Amino acid sequence: MSIFEAIILGIIQGATEFLPISSSGHLVLLPEIFQMTNPDLTLIGLVHAGTLLAVLIYFRQDLWDIVTAVLRDLSQRQPLASPEARLGWLIVVGSIPVGIVGLLFADFFEEAFGSPRVAAGFLLVTAVLLVLGERMLSGKKEMAAMSWTDAIIVGLFQMMALFPGVSRSGSTIVGGLARGLDRPTAARFSFLLGIPAILGAGLQAILAIFTESAQFSASVYIFSFLAAAVSGYVCIHWLLTWVKNHTLYGFAIYVALLSIGYLIYSAIIG
Template sequence: MSILHAIILGIFQGVAEFLPISSSGHLVLLQNLLTVEEGKLFFSVMLHFGTLISIFIVYFKDIVKIVIEFLKMVKEVFSKKGLLLNNQYRVLAIMIIIATIPTGLIGIFFKDFFEGLYDSLTAVGTALIITGILLWVSEKKASGRKSASELKVKDAIIVGLFQSFAIIPGVSRSGSTIVGGLFRGLNKKLATKFSFLLAIPAILGATIVEVPDALKESSGAAFNAPLIIGIILSAVTGIFAIKILTKALEKGKLHYFSYYVWALGVIVILSQYWS
C-alpha cells in the first residue's frame, strides 16, 4: 500500500461514509482500480474507524449527554426506580440500542452472503442504483415533524432494518438510515443526527468483529505510515462530509446524490461486459 493510494482511499472513505453514495462500494471499486491487495481488508476496517472519529468530533456534546443519561438510567433501574425516559437523550440512548439489534443479527446470520458480494462488481453497481432510488423517493416525501422525544420502538426497529441493507457494498449506510428515518416521519435534522449516532455502534461493532480476520489476511496488515495517513484523512474529510449532507438535507437537495450513484452504478455494471 503506497502513501498515494492511502491518501486517495482515505479521502474517498471520509466523503463516501457520510454522503449517501456508499463508502463500502467506493472502496471496493477503488481497490480494484488501484489493484490494492495486501492488507486491503484491514485497511478498509481502519478507514471506517477513522470516520468514527468524525462523528465523535461533530456530535461530541450530544454523545456525552447520551452516555451520561444512559448511565443514570442504569443506576435508576438497579435502584428499582424503573426505566424513566424523561428527556430526549435517554430516548436516543434506548432507540440507538434497539436500532442496532436488527443490523447486528442480520450481519451475524448472513455474514458469508454479504462478504461474497464484495467480490462482485455487478452486485455493487446494482446496489448503487438501488441507493439512488431510495434517495429519490425519500426526497419527494414530505418532511416529518417527529422529535427525538417522540421516537418509538417501531421507528428504531425500522431504521435499524434500513441500516442492515447497508451491509451490502454499494448501499449507503447514511443514505439508507436517513431514508428510513424520513419514512417514519422524523424531521430532517433528527433523521440526520440519528443516522450518524447510529453509526457509532455499527462501525465500532464491525471493527471489533473484523479486525481479527483482517489481521490474519496478510502480512500487509500493519500500522504503518500509509495506514495512519488514511485514518487521519478519512476522519478530517468525514467532518466536512457530515456538514455537507446536513446542509443538503435542509435545502431539499438529497436527491442530487441520486444522479451520481445511478451514473456510477450503470458504469460499473456495463464495465463488466466491456472487460
C-alpha cells in the same frame, strides 16, 4: 500501495461512509476502475477506525449526554426518565436488526463484496431509495417525538446496507423520512444509529489485523487513517448543513450514473 493511494482510499472511506452514496460500493468499484492496489485487512480496519473517530468527535457532546443520562436514570430505576437516555435506548433498539442479520449471514454478505457488478447493481438500489425518500418527504417529527416503532423501522432499513452498494446513511435517512421525521432529524439519527454499526465493522476489521501480517509500510496506514478521520468529520458537518435546505436527488443521480457507467465499462472489457 503508495502514500497517495492510501490518502485517496482514506478520503473515499471517510466521505462515502457518511454521504448517502455507499462507502462499500466505492471501495469495491473505484480500485477496480482505476487499477488501484487492493487494501489489506489492516488498512480496511484502520480506515473504519478513522471514520469511527470522526463520528465520535463530532457527536462527543451528544454521546456524553446520552451515556451519562442512561447511567443516571438506570441508577434511579427510571431508565426512560430523560430525553437523552430515551434517545440512547432508541439507538440500541434500532441497532438490533442489523446486528442479528449481520452475524447470522456474515459469510453471505462477505461473498457479495467480492463482486463489483453486484456492488454496481445495488448502487441503483441506493438511487431508488433516495428518490423514494424525497418523494415521501412530508414529515415534521423531531427527535423528541420519535417512537420505538420509528427506531425499529429505521433499523430495518439499515439492514439493507449490509449489501455492497447500498448506502447505510442513505437507507437510514430514507427510513426516517418514511416514518415522518424531518430531514435534519432523519440525518442526525442516521449518524447516531451508525455509531454501533461502524464500531462493529471497525472492530471486526481491526481484529483481523492480528491474524494477517501487515502488507504495507507504517506511513501508508497512518495517512489512510488520518485521511478517513478528517474527511469523515468534514462530510458529517457538510451533510447535516446541506440537508436543511437541499434535497437528496443529486446524490441519487450520482450513484445511478456511477452504477450504469461501471456496468457498461465492465460489459465492454468483459
